């Protein structure tokens with residue numbers, strides 16, 4: 587198949603080309619994000635391959651359908667950037683990579699937790715400047731603390747397991763409790779109970795209408811003062827303005843983010859020679875107790891190899907049978 591691949595970086599090209607050696611599809615790589623402005627790049631292709639910040643909305647899907655494209659193969663697990671109902675109306679199949687390495691995301695979550703707690707990012711700079719003072723670096727023992735995991739699917743389950751290993755008492759909230767978590771001693775509670783009980787809360791649910799701004803002003807008011815909040819799921823799960831207010835009044839003791847609700851115009855690009863025009867994001871960067879990474883939780887060799895392999899399997903199966911291996915249903919988008 588001829589596949590137009592959007593939002594590609596050197597590492598995407600490397601891993602997708604390697605996986606394609608066994609399949610021999612014709613791959614056209616584009617740096618550009620897929621949007622109404624760039625859709626013409628897909629002309630002549632039979633499928634498009636998109637990533638987390640590509641805009642696969644109603645207009646784009648209509649444009650793809652008019653070009654004869656029948657498959658959107660996502661290189662992600664999350665499907666929140668695709669209008670699934672419009673895809674169904676246009677007769678376009680949407681496929682995704684349901685699991686590529688939950689360990690990658692879970693381990694990055696732990697990197698944020700440990701760095702925020704023990705402030706190794708600040709210590710690194712201090713020591714290199716000959717500053718060995720410890721003021722401002724005080725952390726806390728994770729052992730015996732209460733950690734809350736919201737969303738205990740593939741990633742949340744591994745995070746819960748690691749936190750249990752650290753000696754945390756793990757509480758969880760999920761619309762569908764995971765028996766593997768219950769077996770390891772995780773206790774499912776309501777969000778009303780979880781919010782005020784936890785010293786640390788980490789988010790691992792998908793972004794759906796039900797989880798949009800799950801952490802809003804009302805939720806922040808119910809948190810245990812000084813809580814550490816970590817989000818490696820999707821930016822829209824957190825109302826950034828409400829969280830900034832919580833940081834300013836001390837309700838939120840520290841914040842770790844790998845995702846941001848308006849990340850589309852920022853992440854995955856080198857903007858170091860420009861100024862940041864997003865004032866909310868800029869405000870976040872002024873807090874010493876905020877640690878942000880640019881949507882890199884997935885970024886391990888194993889994950890990239892699995893993403894490339896599953897994407898090629900989706901495309902190949904669709905070409906052979908009209909069905910991709912991991913098709914996305916409209917229900918998944920509703921959560």
Ligand code: NAD
Pocket residue numbers: 663664684685688691736737738739740741742759760761762790791792793794796797818819820844845881882883884885921
């Ligand atoms: P998963 O589908 O295995 O698990 C998601 C869990 O969330 C499920 O147990 C589900 O029941 C639960 N859930 C759904 N709606 C909920 C709600 N309203 N409240 C509470 N829980 C709810 O998904 P996963 O593989 O564990 O991934 C979780 C999310 O992590 C993805 O949806 C994606 O947005 C994000 N993610 C981020 C990165 C990154 O690089 N930062 C990489 C991969 C995935």
